[in-house]
Amino acid sequence: MGYAQLVIGPAGSGKSTYCSSLFQHCETMRRTIHIVNLDPAAENFDYPVAMDIRELISLDDVMEELGLGPNGGLMYCMEHLEENLDDWLTEELDNYLDDDYLVFDCPGILPQLCYSFSLKGNYCQIELFSHVPVLKNFVEHLKRKNFNVCVVYLLDSQFLTDVTKFISGCMASLSAMVQLELPHVNILSKMDLVTNKREIEDYLNPEPRVLLSELNKRMAPQFGKLNKALIELVDQYSMVSFVPLDLRKESSIRYVLSQIDNCIQYGEDADVKVKDFDPEDD
Numbered sequence: 001m002g003y004a005q006l007v008i009g010p011a012g013s014g015k016s017t018y019c020s021s022l023f024q025h026c027e028t029m030r031r032t033i034h035i036v037n038l039d040p041a042a043e044n045f046d047y048p049v050a051m052d053i054r055e056l057i058s059l060d061d062v063m064e065e066l067g068l069g070p071n072g073g074l075m076y077c078m079e080h081l082e083e084n085l086d087d088w089l090t091e092e093l094d095n096y097l098d099d100d101y102l103v104f105d106c107p108g109i110l111p112q113l114c115y116s117f118s119l120k121g122n123y124c125q126i127e128l129f130s131h132v133p134v135l136k137n138f139v140e141h142l143k144r145k146n147f148n149v150c151v152v153y154l155l156d157s158q159f160l161t162d163v164t165k166f167i168s169g170c171m172a173s174l175s176a177m178v179q180l181e182l183p184h185v186n187i188l189s190k191m192d193l194v195t196n197k198r199e200i201e202d203y204l205n206p207e208p209r210v211l212l213s214e215l216n217k218r219m220a221p222q223f224g225k226l227n228k229a230l231i232e233l234v235d236q237y238s239m240v241s242f243v244p245l246d247l248r249k250e251s252s253i254r255y256v257l258s259q260i261d262n263c264i265q266y267g268e269d270a271d272v273k274v275k276d277f278d279p280e281d282d
């Protein structure tokens with residue numbers, strides 16, 4: 001049995017930074033994890049890259065040769081990954097052992113490819129489109145390879161200053177949850193930037209009624225029914241719950257990791273958890 005985190009979330013929400021902090025934390029704890037880069041557009045890494053989608057396909061090449069823009073290019077790369085699950089991914093995964101723990105640093109779900117919730121003028125626009133459907137097959141492949149997978153969805157805490165952005169972030173998370181059908185942990189990233197912790201606490205487990213009234217305040221009256229439906233949806237899936245993450249604090253990283261480990265039943269066998277330096281085990 002292998003273990004895996006699929007780290008997703010809006011562009012710039014802190015996924016790669018989370019991966020590198022997690023790597024450092026685990027190193028301190030003498031625990032081995034392997035970080036995989038699934039972002040064909042990534043350039044610099046603060047963590048050792050165990051597997052790299054750029055060895056399979058490069059975004060620059062795709063954009064140049066096919067004349068695609070960054071969004072179309074990204075979609076193309078992800079679809080190419082999907083087509084190469086049986087050879088490239090399988091070969092790469094063969095390098096890992098049964099109890100290995102992989103963390104997949106995914107490309108950002110671009111807001112414009114996802115749910116965009118625009119308040120400009122008097123219209124509201126919701127677009128349903130992201131590369132989450134591509135990840136579905138990716139996940140199925142990991143499951144077939146005997147991996148326990150957890151989705152780790154990061155939302156930037158700065159989104160909480162605006163209820164419409166928050167709802168849009170929730171919708172993207174919900175969309176991933178419904179499509180991927182996996183254990184799911186929502187994380188509120190960049191907590192070090194939050195000055196008013198009190199305000200954030202209201203959002204960690206928000207009252208649906210409060211959210212609705214905030215949303216109604218921000219939207220023109222004709223959106224009342226839509227707002228109500230959105231809040232009900234989010235509430236029904238009881239997914240509006242976020243674990244705050246402050247990367248400056250080891251305790252915060254440890255807590256988040258323990259939540260995720262719980263979801264994928266990692267560490268139930270204590271031997272798995274810590275790198276064993278006992279020579280008898282060689």
Ligand SMILES: Nc1nc2c(ncn2[C@@H]2O[C@H](COP(=O)(O)OP(=O)(O)OP(=O)(O)O)[C@@H](O)[C@H]2O)c(=O)[nH]1
Binds near residue numbers: 010015190192
């Ligand atoms: N203050 C602060 N900044 C952060 C934190 N995490 C990420 N950032 C900053 O936010 C920006 C985006 O971080 P990334 O880790 O690259 O975000 P990402 O989700 O991997 O971005 P994409 O891969 O482009 O979708 C960078 O400038 C980071 O330095 C954090 O915990 N605190």
Ligand SMILES: [Mg+2]
Binds near residue numbers: 016017042108
């Ligand atoms: Mg990244």
